[in-house]
Amino acid sequence: MKRRSLLAGATCAMIAFTSMHEVSRAGTPANQLVIGFSMSNVLTLDPAGSSSKERVQILANLYDGLVGIDPVQRAKVVPALAESWEVAPDRRSIRFHLRPNLRFASGNAVTADDVVWSLERVLRLNQAQATNLRLRGYTAENAAESFRAIDGKTVEIAILQPIDPQIILMTLAMAGTGSVIDKKEVLGHEKAGDLGAAWLTTNSAGTGAFTMQSLRPNEMAILARNDNYWGPAPAMARVLMRHIPEAQSQRLLIEKGDLDIAYSLGAADLKSLEGNREIKVTTSTGNGLYYLAMSLKNEHLAKAKVREAILKLIDYDGLNRTVMPYYGVKHLSPVQIGLAQQPFEPKLRMDATAAKALLAEAGYPDGLDLTIRTLSEPPFDNLAVALQSMLAQGGIRAKILTGSGEQVYGPMRERNFELVVGRSGGQISHPDGDMRSLAYNPDNRDEAKLTGLQGWRVSFKDDNLNRKIDAALREADPAAQARLYNEIEQLYADGIPAIQPISQVTDSVAQRADIEGFQISPVWQTKLETVRKKR
Known part of the structure; x- marks a missing residue:
């Protein structure tokens, strides 16, 4: 058969x-x-x-999670496989109730055990999506206590940190992190203890x-x-x-x-x-930021004056006017448009004379040679070419290396690069999601393998910033939290960031x-x- x-x-x-x-x-x-x-x-x-x-x-069309994100209001969580849920009075857990008669594409019934196993599997494999759970305190070791099947149709998830339960719901709504997988089907294709990873590379087992x-x-x-x-x-x-x-x-x-x-x-x-x-063309504010990333493992880029010089060689208005229409709009802050209650915009402007002076002070009066990695498709390749020209005005000779996702982001995940023109964007519509993605790094060791954190990828670690990001998430008063995020953005800019946002993503799609x-x-x-x- x-x-x-x-x-x-x-x-x-x-x-x-x-x-x-x-x-x-x-x-x-x-x-x-x-x-x-x-x-x-x-x-x-x-x-x-x-x-x-x-x-x-x-993935969004192959798998569902317990909850999803409203297609219009990006900060609103909506029911998916769970028809309802309730947060415990002490805000230490959330209990989810599955819809009746759910089945996977295979025909197997969806059970609470499938949900628990799917979340545990992410942590056990410890790939990119595991970071989203680990940031909230979940580990492969505490998964059994954190994710529990109360009965066949009820799942309880512990909240391990003193944070807003909405953050946990948004994490579970992320395609990949919270995707519920058919345990029976996937384990039937397991090889050498890989939890079905090889088979799932080109197959699906969702709802x-x-x-x-x-x-x-x-x-x-x-x-x-x-x-x-x-x-x-x-x-x-x-x-x-x-x-x-x-x-x-x-x-x-x-x-x-x-x-x-x-x-x-x-x-x-x-x-x-x-x-x-x-044909109809639709453009709307999307999710994520186009950025220039600089690796602090590189001896040149580790110098703040070199990074500052690079930032002063960029014409942000010109880039967004000529390269980014339909792809993005100018946005230089790490918190995306519409998420900060007190928006902050760094005061960055092109100044080639000041950039040359900074490079000379850093020990590079004749400039230096660097490489820019980027995807071989627009707008990434066009951004890289424009940046190459801008950096040349300060004496920085940048060689462009284009390639596939693995050729660009693979070296970045291995922390073996110099410059990358990339795009960020978690699926959590909260300032915490952006700050943790771009700036948060609790463990800068290579062996930490926090590949889901851009801050770790660029070897950037600021303990003071880490503490403030944690404090902002714990803050229950909205006004006080807004002030904290505004302060965090200012600190990020003052620290001459290793990842400089250039544009907020806009999604432009043509349809018949x-x-x-x-x-x-x-x-x-x-x-x-x-x-x-x-x-």
Whole structure:
């Protein structure tokens, strides 16, 4: 039976693959959604792995958590697999009640044990998503006491720190961190104690509206409708997510009708599509920050005057005016737009003369040589080229190294880089999420492997800043908390940060005019079950 299932799955994948090429000649079928995006950062579909934007866009449609994030109000938690929950009077635990009759795509029943095992698995594998739980005090060692199945349909999660329970709910709403996995199905594919990690690289075992039918790295992902989905049945029988990193290619394909939605278009392409009546372009404030990261493990960049010189060589207004339209808007603070009650903007401006003087004081009167790593796709590559030109005005000779997600973020996770043009963005809509992602680093040792923290990746550690970030999260008074975050942002700027935000992410997506029900998620978790075609 298993062999027959595998053969059937392969046959379906081939049919879908053939259909895709037929689509390019005749337009997309009414029950099939074709999306163009970049798979460069899709290194694994295991929920425990990395949290790249592109990967989350897939995971959000394969898995559900106990709770989710409202697609419009990014700070609002909504029910998902849990139909309700209550916080204990002492704020030390949250009890969740699962919906009745939930089933995984495999047909296996969803139980409280699956939820507990999924969270424990993230910690045991200790990959990128484990950081989100470890930040809240959860470890592989205390998981059994922290996550408990009260009965088959009730889960209790302990709150181990004196923090707002909303932070725990938001953590559980993160695609990957809180994704509930089919324990029975995954352990059936376990090899050498890997908890099914190898199998989940290209397969899925969730409750989402779709299931992974076929994944061809850097080619396409084929999602098929999950007939066991607990919500309203998706209108689309299949979703084809095609790896088309070239923006111009996506534009041509969506103009012809060969794509229904284009995620990765360049500014020029989006501008040209604005006048096309058959296409709708939507731009909204998204999740994350484009940044320049500088490794403090590098002997040159460890000097504050060198970092300050680099920051003074950047024309932030010019970058955002020429490179970032449709991708981002100028934002130089580590706390994202709309999350700080008292917004703070660092007073940064380009001053090449002052930058040269700082470099001379630091011992580099003739400049120095550095390398910039970045993804080989817009806007990252264009940002890197613009920064290269700006740094050259101060005598900094920057060589650009472009590549895939693993070639760029792999060295960053190993703390073996100099400069990186990257993009941050957790899925927690709270200043704490940003500050912990970019600035917090409780253990700067290489062996700590806090790969989910950008602060650790750049070897930046400020104990005073760490303490203030912790204090702000414990503060119960909203006004006092707002003042603390404002103070933290000022301290971050005064310390000549190793990660300098350049732009707040905006999401610009082109879709065929007959696509309805498509709602861009502000935290990357765009759900496709509501999408339909008016044909």
